[in-house]
Amino acid sequence: MYTEEVLRFKKEELKEFVIEYFKKLGVPEDHSSIVADVMLEADLRGIPSHGLMRINMYYGVRLENGYMDPKTSYKVISESDTTSLIDGGNGLGHVVSVFAMNRAIEKAKKSNVGISVVKNSDHYGIAAYYSMMALQHNMIGISLSNSQPLVAPTYGKTPILGTNPISIACPSYEAYPFVLDMATSVVPSGKIQVYEKLKQKLPYGWGINNEGVMTQEPKDIKSGGCGALLPLGGDDITSGYKGYGLALAVDILCAVLSGASVLSEVGFPDKPKHCDVSHFFMAINIEAFRPVIDFKKQMDHLVEILKNSPKAKGKDRIYIAGEKEFENAEKNKTLGIPLMMKVLNDLKKDGDRVGVPFTAKPVMKDICSWYQ
Amino acid sequence: MYTEEVLRFKKEELKEFVIEYFKKLGVPEDHSSIVADVMLEADLRGIPSHGLMRINMYYGVRLENGYMDPKTSYKVISESDTTSLIDGGNGLGHVVSVFAMNRAIEKAKKSNVGISVVKNSDHYGIAAYYSMMALQHNMIGISLSNSQPLVAPTYGKTPILGTNPISIACPSYEAYPFVLDMATSVVPSGKIQVYEKLKQKLPYGWGINNEGVMTQEPKDIKSGGCGALLPLGGDDITSGYKGYGLALAVDILCAVLSGASVLSEVGFPDKPKHCDVSHFFMAINIEAFRPVIDFKKQMDHLVEILKNSPKAKGKDRIYIAGEKEFENAEKNKTLGIPLMMKVLNDLKKDGDRVGVPFTAKPVMKDICSWYQ
Numbered sequence: 144m145y146t147e148e149v150l151r152f153k154k155e156e157l158k159e160f161v162i163e164y165f166k167k168l169g170v171p172e173d174h175s176s177i178v179a180d181v182m183l184e185a186d187l188r189g190i191p192s193h194g195l196m197r198i199n200m201y202y203g204v205r206l207e208n209g210y211m212d213p214k215t216s217y218k219v220i221s222e223s224d225t226t227s228l229i230d231g232g233n234g235l236g237h238v239v240s241v242f243a244m245n246r247a248i249e250k251a252k253k254s255n256v257g258i259s260v261v262k263n264s265d266h267y268g269i270a271a272y273y274s275m276m277a278l279q280h281n282m283i284g285i286s287l288s289n290s291q292p293l294v295a296p297t298y299g300k301t302p303i304l305g306t307n308p309i310s311i312a313c314p315s316y317e318a319y320p321f322v323l324d325m326a327t328s329v330v331p332s333g334k335i336q337v338y339e340k341l342k343q344k345l346p347y348g349w350g351i352n353n354e355g356v357m358t359q360e361p362k363d364i365k366s367g368g369c370g371a372l373l374p375l376g377g378d379d380i381t382s383g384y385k386g387y388g389l390a391l392a393v394d395i396l397c398a399v400l401s402g403a404s405v406l407s408e409v410g411f412p413d414k415p416k417h418c419d420v421s422h423f424f425m426a427i428n429i430e431a432f433r434p435v436i437d438f439k440k441q442m443d444h445l446v447e448i449l450k451n452s453p454k455a456k457g458k459d460r461i462y463i464a465g466e467k468e469f470e471n472a473e474k475n476k477t478l479g480i481p482l483m484m485k486v487l488n489d490l491k492k493d494g495d496r497v498g499v500p501f502t503a504k505p506v507m508k509d510i511c512s513w514y515q
Numbered sequence: 516m517y518t519e520e521v522l523r524f525k526k527e528e529l530k531e532f533v534i535e536y537f538k539k540l541g542v543p544e545d546h547s548s549i550v551a552d553v554m555l556e557a558d559l560r561g562i563p564s565h566g567l568m569r570i571n572m573y574y575g576v577r578l579e580n581g582y583m584d585p586k587t588s589y590k591v592i593s594e595s596d597t598t599s600l601i602d603g604g605n606g607l608g609h610v611v612s613v614f615a616m617n618r619a620i621e622k623a624k625k626s627n628v629g630i631s632v633v634k635n636s637d638h639y640g641i642a643a644y645y646s647m648m649a650l651q652h653n654m655i656g657i658s659l660s661n662s663q664p665l666v667a668p669t670y671g672k673t674p675i676l677g678t679n680p681i682s683i684a685c686p687s688y689e690a691y692p693f694v695l696d697m698a699t700s701v702v703p704s705g706k707i708q709v710y711e712k713l714k715q716k717l718p719y720g721w722g723i724n725n726e727g728v729m730t731q732e733p734k735d736i737k738s739g740g741c742g743a744l745l746p747l748g749g750d751d752i753t754s755g756y757k758g759y760g761l762a763l764a765v766d767i768l769c770a771v772l773s774g775a776s777v778l779s780e781v782g783f784p785d786k787p788k789h790c791d792v793s794h795f796f797m798a799i800n801i802e803a804f805r806p807v808i809d810f811k812k813q814m815d816h817l818v819e820i821l822k823n824s825p826k827a828k829g830k831d832r833i834y835i836a837g838e839k840e841f842e843n844a845e846k847n848k849t850l851g852i853p854l855m856m857k858v859l860n861d862l863k864k865d866g867d868r869v870g871v872p873f874t875a876k877p878v879m880k881d882i883c884s885w886y887q
Contacts, residue, residue, distance in 0.1 A: 225597060225628045226803040256597045256628045260804055283768070296821055298830040303821060311764045313771070321767060323760040329753055348720075348753045355827020375748050375757055381701055381720045385747055388695040388836040389761075392683045394817065395693060396655070399685070400804050405817045407824075431598040432632055432772050445766065445777045449668055449675060452779075455727020458670040464760040 145337060146512045150487060150505035151479030154183055157195065160490070163499045164198065165235075168206040169213035174238045178202070181237040181268040186480045189471030192333040193269045196486045199493040201266050201412040202235065207497075210415055211235070211265055217242060225254045228401060231264030233417055236288075237272075239264050240422055244273040247426040248280050255431035260396075261422040262403035266290065266412055270310035271324035271465070277426045278314045281435040285425040286310040289397045291418070292407040294328045295371035296391075297384040300355030302371040303407045306331055307393035312465075314429075315442035322465025327390040328372045335364050335372070348377030397421040479506040517709060518884045522859060522877035523851030526555055529567065532862070535871045536570065537607075540578040541585035546610045550574070553609040553640040558852045561843030564705040565641045568858045571865040573638050573784040574607065579869075582787055583607070583637055589614060596626045600773060603636030605789055608660075609644075611636050612794055616645040619798040620652050627803035632768070633794040634775035638662065638784055642682035643696035643837070649798045650686045653807040657797040658682040661769045663790070664779040666700045667743035668763075669756040672727030674743040675779050678703055679765035684837075686801075687814035694837025699762040700744045707736050707744070720749030769793040851878040 158179045165175035186194030205211040215234025219227055227246050231239040243259035250257025267273070270286045277284025290305030306326035313321040329349050338345050339361035352363040352370040357378065364370040375386025398405045403421035410418035429438045449461050475481065482490070487501075494501040530551045537547035558566030577583040587606025591599055599618050603611040615631035622629025639645070642658045649656025662677030678698035685693040701721050710717050711733035724735040724742040729750065736742040747758025770777045775793035782790035801810045821833050847853065854862070859873075866873040 221804070223627050223803050225626055228804045254597050254626065254628075255595050256630060258628060258799065283772070295827075296824065296833050298827050298833045299821075299824050300827045301825050303824050309761075311767075313764075313767050321763065323757075323764055325754075325757040325760060329748070346752045348749075351827065355825075355830065375754060376701070377720075377749075377753055380718045381749055381753075382697075382747060384834070384836070385695075385697040388697060389681075391693065391817075391821075391836065392685075392695055395683075395685050395814070399810055399813045399817060400655075400799075400801065402805050402809065402813070405813065406820050408820075427630065427772075429772065431595050432593070432600050433774050437774065438771055441771045441774070441777065442767070445763075445771060448778050448780075449671075449763075452668065452671050452675050453673050453727075455667075455670050455672045455723065458727065461668050461670045462756070464756070464763065 145341065146510055147483050149481035149483055149509050149511045151481050151507045151509055152503050152505055154187065154480055156503035157183055157480055160494065160499065160501055160503055161195070161198065164203070164494060164497055167497050167499050168203065170206070170235065171214065174215055174235060177241050178235055178237045181272045183480065184272050185269045186482070187472045187475045188269070188468035189475070190269055190468065191483065191486065192331060195482065195490060199489060203493055203497065204413055205265070208415060210417070215239060225250050225256055225258060227259040229259055229261045231261045233263050234265065236265040236267030236420060236422070240267045240273050240424070243422065244276045244284070244286065244424045244426070247424045248277055248282060251282055251426035251428045252280070255428040257426045259424045260401040262398070262401035262419065264420045264422060265418045266420060267422060269324060270308040271312065271322050273424055274310040274312035274324070275320070275322060278312055278320050280426070281314060281429050283427040283429060284312040287393045287397055287423040289394045289409055289421055291409050291411040293332050293372050294374055294390060295351060295355065297374065297379055297387045300351060300353065300371065301369070304374070304387070304390040304394065305409060306372065307390040309389065309393060313442060314439055315446065316436070316439035318443045318446040319463065319466050319469040321442065321463060322468065324465070327375050327386050327393060329375055329377050329386070330372065332365070332372060335361050339365055348381065349373060396423040478509065481509060481511045517713065518882055519855050521853035521855055521881050521883045523853050523879045523881055524875050524877055526559065526852055528875035529852055530555055532866065532871065532873055532875055533567070533570065536575070536866060536869055539869050539871050540575065542578070542607065543586065546587055546607060549613050550607055550609045553644045555852065556644050557641045558854070559844045559847045560641070560840035561847070562641055562840065563855065563858065564703060567854065567862060571861060575865055575869065576785055577637070580787060582789070587611060597622050597628055597630060599631040601631055601633045603633045605635050606637065608637040608639030608792060608794070612639045612645050612796070615794065616648045616656070616658065616796045616798070619796045620649055620654060623654055623798035623800045624652070627800040629798045631796045632773040634770070634773035634791065636792045636794060637790045638792060639794060641696060642680040643684065643694050645796055646682040646684035646696070647692070647694060650684055650692050652798070653686060653801050655799040655801060656684040659765045659769055659795040661766045661777070661781055661793055663781050663783045665704050665744050666746055666762060667723060667727065669746065669751055669759045672723060672725065672743065673741070676746070676759070676762040676766065677781060678744065679762040681761065681765060685814060686811055687818065688808070688811035690815045690818040691835065691838050691841040693814065693835060694840065696837070699747050699758050699765060701747055701749050701758070702744065704737070704744060707733050711737060720753065721745060768795040850881065853881060853883045
């Protein structure tokens, strides 16, 4: 956890900027609005690494240079009562992903289960945005994506796998919904950058150097080092092969099932290559198994068991996946979305370059703690 | 990894013993045959912790004492074109699980996706047995189960979650299929017992003592200690909350979706309580998305990329999930299924008590290395 000075903004003002920014780069207004919603949801939920911080490197640069099609002309290649195979049109991942998840939900309304796989897409932001779309329909939502290679397989030494996130969302009654959204690596690459910036040694188990040996030096992994992140579990002795297996399962369900690029073939967001990122979405209709109210009340019961269980020395609270993010969102809805100074400066610079000045006015100054 | 002296037996001879053992305890012959297949598959694949080692404590004791119904009178409570909710009849988990996975596969043949959830069941052995049933139908198989509480949630100090396994199986063309089968804890409890027996300190990150503090003493966790295993990822700083989130997702998909016992409510196999273990099975028809041959050939391509990628210092091979187990199975099919001396002595003792003498003749003596 680290703290940083921020300025807070009204969501509407930021959204207006993001929409204008993408429109200027040739993205239709309705698509720009979707991208803005997904990116701002990340900042709202306290995951700045996937928020406006990414607007230029992940999306702006790719649109300006023609690496990605601003029109995102996605199309359904084939479908059945339960499944869809979708071509993302080498456009904005958010746009095709909202379409694909909605389609999985529609199929699940009729057939109780719906799966969409998407190939020829690009980075889609926070995985949980799409899994959570299922909640309002009383469904369980699942969202997976592969991504550019940053993670070494167990016994390997170079980045072959993406941080391939897994998100699962399940509705509850009075408690916050369960929303797991995790990279299958120990940590995201952004955390290495934070430690490098703070000139701190990395915790043991996060990554390896260019010989495949565990390192605690951030520079061995980033900034010219050619090491790699480790999969969840870290070293072999702490079962890193499980995180490696999970990351590979994500690649198979997204890329092999849809016929997209796998592993190290997936492109980097800032490089002149067709990324060919792929995604997997699923919706499961709870009512097919039992009354939704019973499911939701038992979810509350499950949360209660965890909350009331004995705490480790020095800890006074046990969290449920997604809980911190829901609390962040509530706070940020009231106080405004926090943007770090560096992010703000980049937004101004990138806005000016594109021809969309950043004119949003901060509503307050604050200090924020980040979990990642 | 540790090595131990073993005697090897023909599978058929062991299977005959297991069938007679369960028949004597009131289990119908066809059910006994299923249980024997699942248990022997574990020994065959080099996972002795889930093989005949468990026959008495996990199943025999429960049947003898009437904690579990030997008839396993499972029944379908409700169903749709894609889903089944099944009551396991408080019987042998293997029996209802084979039924439930076959049912998911049948649904997937017609509807491309099939899901079965099972409540009121018991321990089902290796999760991969069921996910792998999908392979011969050119489907992706998924198998999840909750289990008795052994794992602490992040910031907790007592066992609340099971080791809740996740198994995903995907067919390939010439390469071995991808078969992930992992507990969502760092290690299974059996590994703590091995270290205790060998009088070795535990690696850092496997478990906590009764104050919730990381321990390297096996006795803090087992044998009267009241600590707990940690979820995959271990400590918070190495993202143990991700393994905790995965374990919780398994509990939700198995128990909350079916209306079974959750978390610490699930019973221990050796205690006089209705276990109420629950399972989740899914089959996905690959042909719904793309020609199976294309999927399988791309699986081989994915395996090739991993196999050919640079190795870490001191390592000469990168593995794919399931590969070690397939190699074990090939070896053990030829040489015979290895049983450790202690397991053999227990089988003799338990067989005599039940009235089914263990008369299988070893085909050879050997030394085996175990990964768990």
